[in-house]
Amino acid sequence: MIFKLATALTFGVFAVLFVLLALWIGKFLRPKGRPFAEKDYPYECAERPLMPAWFNYNPRFYIYAIAFIIFDIEVAFIFPVAVVYKKWLEAHLGGLAFMEIAIFSIILFIGLVYLWGKHDLEWIRVMGLWTSKRSEVKSHGQS
Amino acid sequence: MNPVFRDVLITGVKIAIVIGGMLGVVAYLTLMERKVVAYIQERLGPNRVGPWGLLQPIADGIKLFFKEDVIPAHVDKVLYVIAPMIVMTMAVMPFVIIPFSKRFYLSDINVGILLLLAISGINTYGVLLAGLSSNSKYSMIGGLRVASQLISYEVALALAFVGIVLWSGSMSLVKIVEAQHTIWNIVPQIIGFIVFFIAALAELNRIPFDLPEAEAELVAGYHTEYSSMKFALFYLGEYANLTAMSAIITTVYLGGWQGPWLPGFVWFAIKMFIVLFVFMWIRWTYPRFRFDQLIGVGWKLLVPLALLNIAITAILRIYI
Numbered sequence: 201m202i203f204k205l206a207t208a209l210t211f212g213v214f215a216v217l218f219v220l221l222a223l224w225i226g227k228f229l230r231p232k233g234r235p236f237a238e239k240d241y242p243y244e245c246a247e248r249p250l251m252p253a254w255f256n257y258n259p260r261f262y263i264y265a266i267a268f269i270i271f272d273i274e275v276a277f278i279f280p281v282a283v284v285y286k287k288w289l290e291a292h293l294g295g296l297a298f299m300e301i302a303i304f305s306i307i308l309f310i311g312l313v314y315l316w317g318k319h320d321l322e323w324i325r326v327m328g329l330w331t332s333k334r335s336e337v338k339s340h341g342q343s
Numbered sequence: 344m345n346p347v348f349r350d351v352l353i354t355g356v357k358i359a360i361v362i363g364g365m366l367g368v369v370a371y372l373t374l375m376e377r378k379v380v381a382y383i384q385e386r387l388g389p390n391r392v393g394p395w396g397l398l399q400p401i402a403d404g405i406k407l408f409f410k411e412d413v414i415p416a417h418v419d420k421v422l423y424v425i426a427p428m429i430v431m432t433m434a435v436m437p438f439v440i441i442p443f444s445k446r447f448y449l450s451d452i453n454v455g456i457l458l459l460l461a462i463s464g465i466n467t468y469g470v471l472l473a474g475l476s477s478n479s480k481y482s483m484i485g486g487l488r489v490a491s492q493l494i495s496y497e498v499a500l501a502l503a504f505v506g507i508v509l510w511s512g513s514m515s516l517v518k519i520v521e522a523q524h525t526i527w528n529i530v531p532q533i534i535g536f537i538v539f540f541i542a543a544l545a546e547l548n549r550i551p552f553d554l555p556e557a558e559a560e561l562v563a564g565y566h567t568e569y570s571s572m573k574f575a576l577f578y579l580g581e582y583a584n585l586t587a588m589s590a591i592i593t594t595v596y597l598g599g600w601q602g603p604w605l606p607g608f609v610w611f612a613i614k615m616f617i618v619l620f621v622f623m624w625i626r627w628t629y630p631r632f633r634f635d636q637l638i639g640v641g642w643k644l645l646v647p648l649a650l651l652n653i654a655i656t657a658i659l660r661i662y663i
Binding site for chain 2: 201203204205207208210211212214215216218219220222223225226229230231232239240241242243244245249252253254255257258260261264265267268271272275276278279282283284285286287289294298301302305308309312315316321322323324
């Protein structure tokens with residue numbers, strides 16, 4: 201097993217070396233010097249940029265990130281059960297294994313339903329002014 | 344000869360063959376894509392450099408070596424240089440565990456699928472860091488978009504993998520291929536395959552999921568500020584990711600090297616290129632999603648479908 205992992209690591213090192221080589225060879229071939237100061241500016245279709253781009257971004261991104269971490273950890277916990285499932289079935293422990301998979305999947309699914317119900321899966325979240333407007337439209341439509 | 348030394352030597356040669364072969368495939372994939380596009384749009388495509396444009400990838404590569412390398416003054420230099428390296432390295436890494444034929448594979452790791460997921464997780468860092476370190480608005484928006492897209496679809500991808508592991512009873516790709524001796528995984532895992540294929544398209548940032556580099560709104564997305572060889576690394580990384588994903592789909596769902604008459608390696612190549620062709624075909628057939636639709640498809644359609652697939656597989660496994 202250690203030999204196999206060492207192979208993977210060696211492969212990674214080779215890959216990094218290849219990338220470094222590709223970046224290094226160009227050094228001797230490409231032209232040097234930069235004739236225009238404008239080359240240092242960020243590309244904004246020839247406009248002078250007003251502010252740095254490190255601004256506060258839409259917080260929806262971070263909600264997805266948190267959801268991803270929770271789901272990914274749960275998936276990582278499912279994998280061990282999934283690996284032994286076949287063997288346990290052969291050893292007539294199938295019911296136990298099936299229950300484990302089922303409980304995991306159901307917990308995962310409840311999490312998804314909760315996120316869905318809180319409108320956290322929608323890019324444009326329904327809240328505040330939007331909610332009232334939308335409910336008005338709905339009530340008009342229904343009446 | 345000392346057996347340990349011999350093993351190390353053989354592994355070294357294999358690594359060289361795999362990296363070299365992969366780079367060759369990736370270089371000619373750019374030509375293949377351009378040719379496929381051209382014929383879909385009733386054009387001829389590149390045909391000036393060499394017969395049938397066969398020397399075009401070499402000409403492109405040489406040109407990129409000779410391009411001026413601009414590192415703009417406003418970037419975060421360390422992250423800016425590291426980002427393309429992460430992308431390219433992680434695009435190559437999946438090939439370490441893919442069995443190309445019955446005998447020829449680099450390493451049969453017993454947690455192969457977890458390793459694949461880890462690699463694709465690190466890949467996200469590459470594009471996100473490229474977007475953040477560039478300090479350009481287009482790059483920033485592209486980088487954040489790509490991050491939220493990749494993590495949304497990675498959940499679906501991982502859940503589709505769970506179905507495979509349940510069915511095959513192993514996380515080692517070599518064993519998964521051997522378990523497909525009688526029937527390919529695509530038949531019992533058809534829902535999983537559909538989920539995996541759509542999620543793979545999103546992970547590769549290809550149409551209809553190419554929001555991160557939507558050229559009409561974001562110029563080039565997260566690699567707007569990159570030039571010369573660093574840009575080439577992103578470009579190559581994209582195609583290397585495409586090759587890796589096709590190889591993974593071939594291995595996991597289409598029976599890998601298994602097939603009658605022809606040697607295993609030939610079967611692997613045939614299946615991989617069919618999957619690659621389908622990826623290209625889709626790219627030039629469908630329009631782009633809107634961003635809220637894209638997130639909606641990932642969480643509201645693919646994740647429940649993948650969970651359903653796990654339930655079906657677990658029940659099927661009891662009776663078969």
